[in-house]
Amino acid sequence: MSLSKKKKQSEDLQIVDLGADTDLEAENGEKKVLIEFENVCKKYSQGDHEFYALKDASLKICEGQMVVILGPSGAGKSTLLNLLGGMDSATSGHIWFDGEDLTTYTDNQLTRYRAQNVGVVFQFYNLIPTLTAYENVALMKDIKDDTTDPRQALAAVGLEDHMHQFPSQMSGGEQQRTSIARAVAKNPRLLLCDEPTGALDTVTGKEVLMLLQNMSREKKRTVVMVTHNSFFADIADTVIRVKNGGIESITCNDKPKDATEVFW
């Protein structure tokens, strides 16, 4: 008990340092760091065989940025996303979210973290099939207090006419937009997207992409998108390339393209 307390204190100290650091950056015109990975490892073991899905990954994500995590399948980008979203636990290292270490969280704390801070957009939408679009979004009221009115959230993604349709009655693009509405309705500080256009055709995919970019540019949300499509790198503020479980490179785009300009 005392040991863990001590540990916590030392972490607090670090946070202070970090805070000073980010403040400094903010003064320099930089944005505040929302998330920082510090030598994060994720190890899977099957019997004797073990392998690292993520090895010594360190990165920083600033608030309000549009971040694209790029890499071929199996590179560890999904693992990265899961760790970001508090859906999985790291084997070693630290994950700082707004000064708090997620790796020390209990299950319940992680659940609260997800409920309060994270919105997720899935590749296959993952809407509740027995609920209408409206109800799928309204769901968020059950877990967070300051949610956007579902009507507004759906209107924001251009679905005001489809509010009372079931997922099965909507097209893929419409479902994905519902999913985005659901994710943003709870006003998360972090919006995670796992191949959000993966199951969509180019035109609808682009619509979705625009929506996500707007979330970041206009609503100042932090958007992290995982994809294997390198064309998407152009629209991001920051591009994190992942390869073989490690961070290959982190590059910043000074002038990210508009989603409308991207072709694939």
Place this chain on the structure above:
Amino acid sequence: MMRDLRKNKTQFISIFLMSLLGMLVFVGLDAESSGAAAAVNAYYGKYNLCDIWVTGAGFSDDEVRMAKRIAGVENVEKRLALTGTAEKYDNAYMYINFMDSNDINSLMLYDGEEFDADEEGVWLEEWFCRTNNIRIGDTFTLKIDSTTVDAMVKGIIDAPDYVYYVSEADVMYPNYTKCGLAFLPSSMYPDSEHMIYNQLIVDVDDDKADKNNVEVIRAAIEKAFDRDDIAVTDRDQNLSFATFDAEVRQHKAMGIMFAAVFVAIALLGIVTTMARVTASQRTQIGTLKALGFSKMTITLHYVSYGFVISLAGCIAGAWIGYLTMPPWILGMFTGSYIVPDLKGKITALDVEAVALSVAVSTFVSLLSCRKELKDMPAITLKPPAPKKIRHSALEKSRFWLLLDFSTQWNIRDVLRNKLRSLMGIMGVIGCAMLLICGFGCFDSINGLMDKMYGELMTAKNKILLSSDADYGYAYDLCSKYSGQMIEETSVEFVSEHAKKSGSATIVDKGNYIHIQDKDQKPVKLNKSGIALTYKMANLLDLKEGDFVKWHLVGDDKWQYTRIAQIYRDPSIQGITMYRSVYEDMEYKFRPTSILTNKSVPADLIDDDEVSSILNIEDMKASFAETMEMLYAMVYIMVIAAVLLGVVVLYNLGVLSFVEKTREVATLKVLGFASSKIRNILQKQNIWLTVIGIGFGLYTGWAMLYVICTTVSDTLDMYPIISIPTYMFAIVGTFAVSVVVNLMFSKKVKTIDMVDALKGVE
């Protein structure tokens, strides 16, 4: 295939268990009842049970010859059937038959020598001898009215026409230690010069012994004799034959009922499980098809699940049922029925039931997986088209918007999975129904006892008089304890429709015997006529104002009396009348017991005239003993209820849980706490349970009603379900349901959220 079985092991286990339970109960009860029927038929056949009884005041040799000449009659024997007592053996009640030959209703010999009309001696019933320690060569004294007959025990026997018999009217349950059979040659009759045979037993040619022929012959005998004072009856009207027959039938019906419930649930399980298994392996099926496997091969593969599982379950169930149920239930027959070689027997019906059950299961699994198989491979390879969904009327109402998410979600989920929900409700209904019915049986028996010893008979003590007691003794004793004298005796009733045994209660002045009308309201006994019980009136198809034909057992005089009143009695079926009415019919009032509220000293038993002193608790206890068989049924029901509930609900739970894995994982990612998700799942379960319990309470009552009204000829039980029973059934069912739900909803915690992010497999 083994891998699939392991993956879906809970569902397959539950199908297996349901098939097993269904067949266990069915084959168990069928083997038991078939075995009992086979044993008794072999017994009847080997010892030549008569087909027709003719009873009357007396039969001449001419009449015997006349009966023998009737077409189809093989043989006729005459008997003098009396009752008496064996004083030395606690005044045991004895059925006594004097006869001069024994080719019909032959005695089955255990020890000693075969019956011979030319010998002197007595042949006694085996159970009676065993429990009273009577041996070959002993001298046995019978008391018939005022005379006694001494005879040496020549043989220890059983008789096919006495498979079931009871002594005094108030003992409904046989006690073969206190009620025996004695067979003697006619020459042993004390006044053999003036001996009058009062019974003819008629054996019909074996090749004409079917029901219709026997009825024709019975009518022919009736016509040939043309006498008002006789009764010609067949086996169905014979107490011994009919009681055993009814018992066997009841067990068979019970077996079919239980089996139907279990097999139906097994089928529901197969439908849902197979549909799920094939749906989840849609891609695999598509691949196999695309690779060129014929539809036949793939179909066979999936259908074989249903086949193998149900076959294994049915055979295991049949085997266990055959091994366990017959010995258990037939064990309880001992003491109720005297039939040699009772053992279980597998019949063609059992094999057919197994075959049918497996066939239906296989067919159902064929139907369930056909959906995935009939499409072209290209279509099967794609993910399934989403289920169609419509807004129900409820959702259009304003009310819908007031519901919270979990309620909306659960309502839709139930509506979209009607079959699964139905199965859950059925399981709960079954569970609640069996619990209500089972515990209702206890309530009804208790209610019946409270009525018998509290409303209808209000004395605290009952002094049973022996046959030594003369009227003077009884009268003095009665005055001393301010009691009420009653006579209880056996009666045979005959109407156009049936012949039944019952009892007569003759009451003297006093206030300890009460009667109730058919709506169970207290009424006064008619002062100038006889009152017949409601159940007996129904059995005889008579109503108030009709005439009933009856005679006292042991007395040949037939009475033809108008029914002045119908009353209802739960345990004793027959007639009740005042002493004055009885004496008007020129019978002598002979008190058999005295009812009193005063305490009776224990040493009164030392008087020769007193056979026993019972207080009200003794009477209740001995009555409860007679309900052993019913209690056994209750145990089966309660065990079945819990098993049924657990297996069905667990299967349902796993099923719905597996289907919802993805949704649950999504909810977790979105930030729903596990406990919250569990509450949502539990909510649906609670609704279905509540609905199921509602129906279950009603069906349970209906089942209890059927059991109460058909349980036996002598019992007229009123279905009673007490508040605690309702509470227990409701709480019990709920507990089963909630506990089972908790067992699998624990798994919510273990669901891996990462799965939700992956694509549809």
